Amino acid sequence: MKDKQSNIIHMVGTDSHDRLYLDIDGNIQYSNLQNGGGTPDDYSFVLDDEGHNQNNLPFTKKEQELYGLDEKDAFFTNLDIDTINVLYQKEKCESEMKMKNLMKFLNGR
Numbered sequence: 001m002k003d004k005q006s007n008i009i010h011m012v013g014t015d016s017h018d019r020l021y022l023d024i025d026g027n028i029q030y031s032n033l034q035n036g037g038g039t040p041d042d043y044s045f046v047l048d049d050e051g052h053n054q055n056n057l058p059f060t061k062k063e064q065e066l067y068g069l070d071e072k073d074a075f076f077t078n079l080d081i082d083t084i085n086v087l088y089q090k091e092k093c094e095s096e097m098k099m100k101n102l103m104k105f106l107n108g109r
Contacts, residue, residue: 001018001030001043001044001045001046002043002044002045002046003037003042003043004041004042004043004044005042009046012030015032017032017033017034017035018030018032018033019031019032019033028045030043030045
């Protein structure tokens with residue numbers, strides 16, 4: 001993020017006052033919880049070498065290989081935190097059921 005007033009650039013998440021959210025059009029926006037500023041008036045996203053900004057955030061092949069990302073991760077970047085939480089809990093429950101069934105099978109041998 002670039003502070004338009006001071007021209008200082010920092011990585012989102014390195015400050016406890018950073019907040020990312022999706023606007024009504026589904027674009028990622030930034031808000032500074034300490035001073036109330038945000039995009040697009042007070043801060044701007046800085047493009048990375050791959051040309052990403054808040055309107056263009058699919059994972060590149062390089063990012064997928066480097067970080068082990070896939071389409072599922074790209075899908076989650078477009079969801080709000082409550083929806084992600086619900087999906088995570090569902091997946092967690094399904095995994096726990098599979099483990100319980102496996103334990104029953106192994107104990108029954």
